[in-house]
Amino acid sequence: MQEPRKSDLLQGTLDMLILKIVQFGPIHGYGIAQRIQQISKEALQVQQGSLYPALHRLENKGLLASDWRASDSGREAKFYTLTPQGRHQLEAETAHWERMSEAVGLILRTVE
């Protein structure tokens, strides 16, 4: 069970981050977690408990597609790709996020 307010915030953000990572090319769940961690310089750690439900939810909404193919290690893994719908969603969310962070930044930077 998750605490509602925190998860609400994280869920939206996590979805956006996942879509962004997947945009770079087909990738499996483990890879997504790794990339988020790397790119954010270890600042963001994605737990499996949030990652996989989010992936399944996004897939169910039709924002992600998946298929099974061989990973680097040679084992079969489930690779996710962005659907056109997912791409659209990502653009919308990115724009929204930038507007929001700019707004928040403006307020925080206000002196006096």
Add this chain to the structure above:
Amino acid sequence: MTWIHRLLRHREVERHLDKELRFHFDEMVSELCAKGATRDEALRMARLQFGGLEQLKEDCRDARGTRWVEDLGADLRYAWRGLRKSPGFALVAVASLALGIGANTAVFSVLDYLLLRLLPGVQAPRELSALARNGDKELDYRFSWPLYEKMRARMPAGTSAAAMTPMTTLNLSMAGAAAESVRGQLVSGEYFQLFGVKPAAGRVLGPEDNQRLGGHPVAVISHGYWLRRFSGDASVVGRGVTINGAAMTIAGVAQEGFLGPHPGDNAEVWIPLQMQHELHYAQNANMNDADTNKPWPPQRGISWLMVFVRVPAEASLQPLLDNCSAALHADNELLGGLDSDPVWREKMRKQRVVAEPAGKGLSDLREAVSAPLSVLMITVGLVLLIACANIANLLLARAASRRREFAVRLSIGAGRGRLIRQMLTESTLLSLIGGAAGFAAGVWLKDVLVRLAGNGQSSAGPGLQVPMNWHVLAFTALLCLGSGLLFGLAPALRSTRADLGTDLKSGSRTAGHEGGAHGQRWTLGKLLVVGQVAVCLVLLVGATLFALTLRNLSTVDPGFQKEHVLTARIDPRTAGIPIDRLPALYQELLRQVEAVPGVRTASLSLHSPLSGAARASGFHIPGLPAAPGELRVMQVNVATPGLFAAYGIQFVQGRGFTPADTAKAPLVAVINEAMAKKYFGGSAALGRQFQEGAGSPPFTIVGVVRDVRMNDLRAPVGPMAWFPLSQNPEEYVRSLDIRTAGDPEAMASTIRTVINQAAPALPVRSVTALSRQFENALSREAFIARLTAVFAGIALLLACLGLYGVMAYAVSRRTAELGLRSALGATRGHVLWLVMRETLGMAVVGAVIGLGLTIASMRLAAKLFYGLSPDDPLTLACSALALIATALFAGYLPARRASRVDPVVALRCE
């Protein structure tokens, strides 16, 4: 993958999920190993980081859109297992529902077919009306043909009308086939236009078939009869048939689905009413200054036709009725014989033509069964109520016994909504199984009902076919689903609101929240039982009163001896036998039948008792004029001398008919006691005289017999007279009555053969024992009595089960408390009383409420009872006591169990 795809490949989806997560886990392990950890360390760390795998999987399943369907499947499987684990509960619940739903579907299907359905092609019940004149007590639906023509000429534009006889039995034969009895009507040419019926082959009758008296030897047959008799062969049009001895041509076939205006009594043949004389039709007529042996249509004095009118939906009937009333008054003025009595004239002037809605048709069967069916409808409704209360109680008790299970599940994280959903699934499954069983029961019960309702109807033809009503089925399906949801929801909400602490502590010593003496005094369960007891009493009293009515009626003295009598219904009229050959035919018939061994006496008469047929006539007494407005009407029968012996009708005074009463001898009559007492001062009747009309020759009374109940076993007997057939040789008799030495039914086929030999052309409709007809005459009462008894029994059983369930549950909740009481010195009797007190309380409160309900509801059914008052105190008291006693018995079993609780076991049972 679409969601439906995922649902269908549930197993594969699960395997993929597992594989995906395992891949992640293994990748983590190998990365940790690569960073220098040992394999064991890596595994441990990965597991720590990964958390609960099953929890993660659950979350992933939630994220899939198909979760609810998968859950539904799981819930259904779980519910099914649960029901199989407690078959007693499942059986009682399903049986309750099946009985309630089945009975309601069946009764409502029949009710709807007979009482509520509109005729084909009719949109609103008031669109089609039957005209009638408001007479003394009952409406008189009969009009003469000249009056009909006059009324029709005065009808406003846009109105259509048609005249017709009621349904009658016709004798139809064809070259190369045996004669058969069919049902049909004589109709005016406007008939098919009025009902909007088109031909399926050939033509239907039209206004051109009204033109010439006796000049339209054509018949239209129904679509059903066409299929049944002619296999739908189109070449039937133009074929010659003989109907009631007259040669006719089949002109066409009526459109499919049209069965005439009498639901339950379907027409197969229609003939222009101008053919009345040729068909020897003579039924249901009101005569006034008329000659029955001449053709009827031109005669103003013979009222024999029903008139149906159809007005546009928005138009008012009033102008039409005013015009028709004016025509009626003009017609009454023309009739002779009415001018002498001013009161009578006044009455005639007040007579009006009224309209009865006939959009649903006019049905004798409907008249006969509407009261019983309404009683049944209420009865089965109440049974359904009891059944639902039972289901509610069972579900409540079951939910209560699972409180701990739910408490455990709630405390380990099950959502409340999820639990409620699961319980709802269970109760819905239950009601669906009950509904399916109810449907099967309904189909079966409907046929039983139709058979029972149609019993005693001697009509020929295809009989009553009631289709299963899909609206009713949908209604019942909704009802059962609704009851499942409703009665599943209450316990579901209650159990999931559980106070976890109390329930986990198993709380038996504190006697829980319900069922215990210390908790609420009247729990929902107990209130339901009280309601059941109350409703049950209504049904019990009703069933008892109907059974008593049946007993009272079957012990009524009919005035004749019903044992050892065989009656054959014959029909020389429709066979077309000419009047001058009748005496020879009658003589030959009697001679041959009386020669059969085992026959004591044989006689011929117009109609036998309980046959449903009757003839009435006005009469005059010379020297004793009727008081102003007094109506002197007697029932009439014409018979051979053997009649009184054949029926065992006893003479109070005088003699019966003798061979000496010939056509040339003085006219004689035998009257009943009622007539003798009312008009001739009782014992002084012999030798007195009366006439049928003011100018007709007088009859001398030669005998007085005990009152005979002819057709109605309930009504008081009115005046009746018998006349010798020898002095009325032109009468077509309808009944051959035989007193036998032995079992009359054993002789039926012999008698039929003998009649066929004696008069090959004579149709024999039926040969039945009089005792059988007596039973048939009571079939309606027997039908109500039997079915209400069955349903009252079911109700009692259900109520007892409910009571037993509540008490057994209460006792199980109080085991520890009762154990404690006996440990502290309570005797067995004490504990027994403690539990029985509760049962008694529920039964008595229920019975008191029930008494109020019963007295109110029995008044509504009062006219169905005979020889007793609807609030007969003895019946009420006995039923209430019987109910309380049965309830106590149901409560005794759990009470005894309670009294045998071993204190040690009870206290240790935590």
